[in-house]
Amino acid sequence: MLCHDSRVIDPVADLHAALTSAVVGLTGGDVPQIGLERPGNPEHGDYATSVAMRLAPLLDKPPREIAQELATIVEGFPAIASVEVAGPGFLNLRLSDDWYRGALTAMLTAGSDFGRHAPVAGVETLVEFVSANPTGDLTIGSARNAAYGDCVSRLLDFAGQTVTREYYFNDAGNQINLFGQSVRARRLGEEIPEGGYPGAEIVEVANALDLPDDAPLDDWTTQGVAVMIERIRSGLERMRVTFDLWTSEQTLHSSGAVTAAIDRARSEGHVFEQDDATWLRTTTFGDDKDRVLLKADGETTYFAADLAYIDLKFKRGATRAIYVLGADHHGYIQRLKAGAVCLGLDAEAVEVLIYQLVTVSGERMGKRRGNVIILDELTEAIGVDAARYFLVERSHDQMLDIDLDLAVETSSKNPVFYVQYAHARCQSILRKAAEEGLEVAGVGPTHVPEGPERTLVRRLAEWPDIAATAADLRAPHRIVSWVHELAADFHAFHHDLHVLHEDAGTRAFRLSTVRATGEALTRGLGLIGVNAPDRM
RNA sequence: GCGCCCGUAGCUCAGGGGAUAGAGCAAGAGACUUCUAAUCUCGAGGCCGCAGGUUCGAAUCCUGCCGGGCGCACCA
Known part of the structure; x- marks a missing residue:
């Protein structure tokens, strides 16, 4: 450990x-x-x-x-x-028996807080995740981002950090313009523009708007974005993913933050002019190439907004800024860190978490491939619990393939049912104990024989280390593995031993173990956003 | 070419310096008079991609190669 x-x-x-x-x-x-x-x-x-x-x-x-x-x-x-x-x-x-009884007593006393770290003073972690542009519904890739980012946030919170979750969305620039044009075209029954958004959700967005046909493009864009953002927000909420802050790129421009960030980098001596453009010399701090801030046509780049945004995160008091990005964005790591240093910030405080791409039944998804699987489709098809479980079951460093045929299957092959069923069994025993007046307070003074009881308590006692390590490594899949092992230990325990034993001492220890297991399953599943049902 | 990720059982993966490398699925053999059998038990299955190095000890750390995925914009 x-x-x-x-x-x-x-x-x-x-x-x-x-x-x-x-x-x-x-x-x-x-x-x-x-x-x-x-x-x-x-x-x-x-x-x-x-x-x-x-x-x-x-x-x-x-x-x-x-x-x-x-x-x-x-x-x-x-x-x-x-x-x-x-x-x-x-x-x-x-x-010794002493240790087993003490461990069990300690975890029951701590209850849902067992393994939770006391708040760490001065640690303000900002986790920015999903951050998909509001030009369409969230795809399976964003679903992985949402599940992973949310779990990392929960883990860090459990580890005592103060966590703020933020969604940053692009509502300025070419792509958004195309989106606005697409919305208007759909509403007016016209052809969508070259490179526009053909998705069915654009039609729904268009029809939700209360605008006259001759409204200016800006209105279609602004209101379309608002509707799209709300679609995204509510979809994420159904998936039990919520954010503290929604930050718009547009506000960074209109507030002058982008200009201020460029000025600041200039005063730090890292800005230069070349070929009519304004550049940031990120290569000084390990980036592959220097980055343009102001294009030759005078427009700001997306990276310029990124720079302003990094600045904003730390100005608001974050001591660490975590980014959750897909593998196709891994090139951003050095760029973001170098950008931070150009602003006089600490590169170490910028942490980029990269998750590998998702395929569905072996096929890569893409908005332009016409085979997009949407987050909502996934959760409707297999349920929020299964979706969340599968999305973080593997290491984020590992490619993930979701086999829809298998995921739809609601059989014992499905690990999420196996784990949830263990919890339902715990509750079932506790209900029966209450109904028949067989409850006993405390762990009792009984000798604890070698066997499933000891195995189960040892497993339960691992939790604080498992939770802390998962947080340190930003690895929620470790929680999934552990919860599955715990369920297996419990099923074996349940099979071999009768909990509501006639001997009150034996019953006390076994009931305590069942209580602790039920709490542990709820707690563990809670950290990955999966429910622990009382009955199945 | 350069950078990031991956390579472990038939398949999908866990394993972040320790003893005989683990789990699920698949395939095989068993267990229901029970607090839920949606469960459990047992056996089989391995040059941990290859080659060096560090260490008392390497699947794990370092270097080089091979194979696969993803990137390398005055796009967002």
Whole structure:
């Protein structure tokens, strides 16, 4: 596990801390990285550490000898039932009943906050995502952006950061002009212009507008954008993705922010004139080529607005600006970072997350390919829960193929049902316990035998580390994997053990485990925006 | 040509320095008098793309190659 902040309630971190104190006892201060992990092989204990091997060069002693000395110290800890030196110098730890009961009590006490980090002062993270131009409905690619960006936001929030979610939309320039012309053409029954937008949604937008046929193009454009933005917003909301801020590119121009940003970069000495255009010397800071800010015709480029927008993000108080972009935009990373430095900002505070492209049943989607799959179609076809689950099931670094035939299938092949069903089962047991008056308060003093109960509690105790690591790595798919493993452990537990046992002590521990599992599934699924139903 | 991502079981993938590399699906064999069998159990399946290097230890880190995807605008 990684060593995370100890302000989180975390039974495993407590173990880590105990081990650290033992190491300090040996070295007198120096502490190497202490790896503490759950071995795959049960013979290697509940947890194992390789710290003795890392300590060997430091103390100039054989690893097994160091492991033996550590074992003697650690053996006395109440959380530890037994210690064993194994292999080249591993320390295999077996946890005591005490630890299992304590861990379960701790997670039930923390409830939905188990694993949540206390607010970190001075960290204001701005996550800008989706940001698709309002010239059409959101495609499957934007759906991945929405799901991924939203999950990253939830993860960072859970990790104690103050998160603001922002949608930036382009409502100026050529593409938007074409959009406005397309809307008007659709309404008047004329041919859409060359390079215009042929999508069916343009017709719907056109028909929603209350404009006379001879209204100026600007009106068609402005009102068309407003309607399109609302379509996008409500679609995202149905997908449980909401934003704190909607920022228009137009306002950056009209407020003078774009001009101000160019002036600022100029005063920092990074602007130059060439071929009648105004350029930003981004190559000074690692970009492939310099970028134009003002074209020869005097128009600003999209990048000029980007520059103003970066400036705005930090002026509003963000300490970190995260961008979520598709792989086809990876070339923007250096450009954005270099742009920030040209404004006197810190490149490290600009973080660009790239997700790989999405295909549907093996085919790449494109607005000009005529085979577009829209976000709304996806959620209607397979439901919001399944859509969100599948969209973040794989690493964002990995290409994603959504097999619509498979995704539509509502069988046990579908992992989201498997996980949700585990939660429904938990609730079912808890309902029955309540109905029959079999509820018991607390974890109880019972001995916890080796078996599914211990396996399940160990899994549950991983949560704070899983959540913190997923946030650090911006990797919501780790939450998905974990939740699936938890469901599997629970199904096995449920199959092997009768929870509403006649012995009150046994019942107390098992009921507590079921409660903790139900909460963990709700919490974990919540971080990926998937519901945990009480009945199925 | 340059840059980013990927290459692990038949398929889709997990695995961010540790012991015998994991999961789902597919294919095979079993388990329902039960708090939901929408479940569980067991077996089979692998030059971790190739070659070097770092390390006590590499699927993991470094370098080079091979293969696939995506980019490289005074477009947005």
